[in-house]
Amino acid sequence: MKKIYMGNLPFSATEDEIKDLVGQYGNVHSVALITDRETGRPRGFGFVEVDDDALQAAIQALDGFEMDGRALRVNEAQPREPRGGGGGGGGGGRW
Numbered sequence: 001m002k003k004i005y006m007g008n009l010p011f012s013a014t015e016d017e018i019k020d021l022v023g024q025y026g027n028v029h030s031v032a033l034i035t036d037r038e039t040g041r042p043r044g045f046g047f048v049e050v051d052d053d054a055l056q057a058a059i060q061a062l063d064g065f066e067m068d069g070r071a072l073r074v075n076e077a078q079p080r081e082p083r084g085g086g087g088g089g090g091g092g093g094r095w
Helices: 015-023 052-062
Strands: 002-007 028-035 042-050 073-076
Touching: 002 015, 002 052, 015 028, 015 042, 015 052, 042 052, 052 073
Parallel strands: none
Antiparallel strands: 002 042, 002 073, 028 042
């Protein structure tokens, strides 16, 4: 299984619409549209898991594809860079 990144999605896009769109090029295992943690509003991008053999066909067909007036940006998802976590206070000052 491979993961596709889809960006510049219309905010009205649903997981079912994306599954149907990508499903034209191969088997879709999952769709995750990312929402803002605080507001719950769509952030305009998501990830789709597909069979390995569907990856290139979907990317070639859908990168630049216009959906509701927006040109999609589609490529193979890259592993997330580890973020520096937590960090605590530095300090050193007087209080």
